[in-house]
Amino acid sequence: xxxxxxxxxxxxxxxxxxxxxxxxxxxxxxxxxxxxxxxxxxxxxxxxxxxxxxxxxxxxxxxxxxxxxxxxxxxxxxxxxxxxxxxxxxxxxxxxxxxxxxxxxxxxxxxxxxxxxxxxxxxxxxxxxxxxxxxxxxxxxxxxxxxxxxxxxxxxxxxxxxxxxxxxxxxxxxxxxxxxxxxxxxxxxxxxxxxxxxxxxxxxxxxxxxxxxxxxxxxxxxxxxxxxxxxxxxxxxxxxxxxxxxxxxxxxxxxxxxxxxxxxxxxxxxxxxxxxxxxxxxxxxxxxxxxxxxxxxxxxxxxxxxxxxxxxxxxxxxxxxxxxxxxxxxxxxxxxxxxxxxxxxxxxxxxxxxxxxxxxxxxxxxxxxxxxxxxxxxxxxxxxxxxxxxxxxxxxxxxxxxxxxxxxxxxxxxxxxxxxxxxxxxxxxxxxxxxxxxxxxxxxxxxxxxxxxxxxxxxxxxxxxxxxxxxxxxxxxxxxxxxxxxxxxxxxxx
Ligand code: MLC
Ligand code: AMP
Numbered sequence: 001x002x003x004x005x006x007x008x009x010x011x012x013x014x015x016x017x018x019x020x021x022x023x024x025x026x027x028x029x030x031x032x033x034x035x036x037x038x039x040x041x042x043x044x045x046x047x048x049x050x051x052x053x054x055x056x057x058x059x060x061x062x063x064x065x066x067x068x069x070x071x072x073x074x075x076x077x078x079x080x081x082x083x084x085x086x087x088x089x090x091x092x093x094x095x096x097x098x099x100x101x102x103x104x105x106x107x108x109x110x111x112x113x114x115x116x117x118x119x120x121x122x123x124x125x126x127x128x129x130x131x132x133x134x135x136x137x138x139x140x141x142x143x144x145x146x147x148x149x150x151x152x153x154x155x156x157x158x159x160x161x162x163x164x165x166x167x168x169x170x171x172x173x174x175x176x177x178x179x180x181x182x183x184x185x186x187x188x189x190x191x192x193x194x195x196x197x198x199x200x201x202x203x204x205x206x207x208x209x210x211x212x213x214x215x216x217x218x219x220x221x222x223x224x225x226x227x228x229x230x231x232x233x234x235x236x237x238x239x240x241x242x243x244x245x246x247x248x249x250x251x252x253x254x255x256x257x258x259x260x261x262x263x264x265x266x267x268x269x270x271x272x273x274x275x276x277x278x279x280x281x282x283x284x285x286x287x288x289x290x291x292x293x294x295x296x297x298x299x300x301x302x303x304x305x306x307x308x309x310x311x312x313x314x315x316x317x318x319x320x321x322x323x324x325x326x327x328x329x330x331x332x333x334x335x336x337x338x339x340x341x342x343x344x345x346x347x348x349x350x351x352x353x354x355x356x357x358x359x360x361x362x363x364x365x366x367x368x369x370x371x372x373x374x375x376x377x378x379x380x381x382x383x384x385x386x387x388x389x390x391x392x393x394x395x396x397x398x399x400x401x402x403x404x405x406x407x408x409x410x411x412x413x414x415x416x417x418x419x420x421x422x423x424x425x426x427x428x429x430x431x432x433x434x435x436x437x438x439x440x441x442x443x444x445x446x447x448x449x450x451x452x453x454x455x456x457x458x459x460x461x462x463x464x465x466x467x468x469x470x471x472x473x474x475x476x477x478x479x480x481x482x483x484x485x486x487x488x489x490x491x492x493x494x
Pocket of ligand 1: 082187188189192193194195215216236238239271272273295296297298398399400401402431460461462463
């Protein structure tokens with residue numbers, strides 16, 4: 001049996017999930033996920049490693065479906081509730097999903113896909129109590145596919161097995177001392193490793209309680225913090241930035257009451273993007289907490305973390321987590337001495353199995369001796385790693401989302417008025433980076449609002465450029481290659 005579900009049996013009477021004001025126990029999660037698994041299997045469907053996509057808001061139903069898919073032997077493919085149909089369809093077609101589970105609010109969005117051949121649509125509210133037995137699940141089986149942007153145009157599906165997920169969970173639960181007394185608030189999107197593994201799965205592995213907010217809302221988060229139930233919080237730097245901005249708008253007495261509540265937390269973590277020291281310091285003044293910064297990636301869960309108990313180093317990501325091997329390597333994948341900077345390469349049971357249906361991309365992601373090449377450049381300083389940047393200018397991190405410049409360029413180039421374009425990440429205190437697009441028009445004029453409206457059904461909102469620069473030609477070197485660093489500077493100087 002899947003370890004996460006076997007574990008849950010130790011905590012049957014405890015609270016597992018709170019969503020929409022309702023509290024659900026581990027027993028309810030076990031029962032409902034079993035019903036879902038049996039319903040998915042009914043009609044003699046063999047779901048071993050079948051891709052089952054699901055589109056439901058964060059909450060109990062999401063978790064019960066995720067567990068139901070796993071218990072039926074399937075591979076869980078979470079879809080993003082904010083994505084336009086084109087992005088959802090891409091994931092469904094790329095994974096060749098045979099079942100799509102969705103809640104009623106997505107009925108009309110998904111309607112155009114109903115004609116897809118060999119796809120079964122299942123409404124999440126329609127699961128009935130079922131009798132029957134569930135298949136044996138091997139921990140080496142594929143469990144989940146999450147989509148991530150890379151240096152190729154289209155997002156790739158990152159496949160993890162049950163064993164991978166278990167390794168990702170246990171290195172965090174031991175390093176950060178999770179226990180059944182913990183209560184975490186989950187405000188993160190549930191199609192990425194941060195919200196799914198670090199928050200949800202770690203809580204459920206530990207017998208703790210995971211409370212959901214359906215979306216990010218600073219005022220609601222502070223209200224919940226003030227109830228003194230939540231004692232753990234994990235978020236991306238942009239969220240801490242937004243919480244600080246909201247705190248600054250409160251009255252002195254509200255600020256005081258909130259700070260008192262925050263000081264009682266056990267742990268607050270930041271990751272998915274570099275934490276600006278200014279954000280760390282302001283949050284410390286507000287909450288009394290030095291944010292624990294850690295480093296990870298969809299392909300490997302978390303790899304490096306500041307320590308839980310001893311001193312954390314601002315601007316640094318810390319040391320390898322339990323069970324994870326880390327090295328720095330040069331461009332020939334040779335390990336380098338500790339004093340030099342190089343690519344972070346990672347090995348361990350936490351590292352993913354493959355990119356779905358992309359053997360070439362998978363083999364290119366590993367060195368010949370099996371190290372995963374992260375593409376992040378770091379240096380080791382007094383025993384603590386510090387990220388210096390990425391080896392590709394085409395990877396942008398905005399608000400914790402990884403975004404491929406090439407994917408956006410490909411879409412922009414399909415506009416009838418666009419002759420050429422180049423997309424870059426522009427440094428920004430709130431978002432880490434924001435997307436800038438330089439556009440060369442064939443003729444006429446185009447307003448950024450028109451482009452934004454045109455992109456709306458083609459790309460998720462967070463992939464839509466925030467700044468545009470219309471140019472006669474793109475900056476290029478003598479070889480004719482676009483000089484993206486020069487372009488970045490043009491945006492900065494704007
Ligand atoms: C939203 N918008 C963004 C954005 N998020 N723009 C750029 N970057 C982002 N990340 C835009 C929307 O398109 C919209 O634009 C406007 O902001 C308001 O949208 P919203 O959806 O209401 O925004 P909000 O809820 O405030 O979202 C901000 C956020 C969100 C920070 C809460 O981006 C978020 O949840 N980020 C977390 C991502 C995450 O979990 N990453 C982990 C990946 S795993 P307009 O123009 O239409 O108004 C990973 C590994 C690891 O990285 O180490 O963890
Ligand atoms: P994703 O592919 O969305 O999982 O994002 C993974 C990437 O996020 C990593 O390759 C890093 O570039 C970045 N990242 C995650 N955590 C940190 C951190 N603490 N500091 C800097 N970058 C980070």
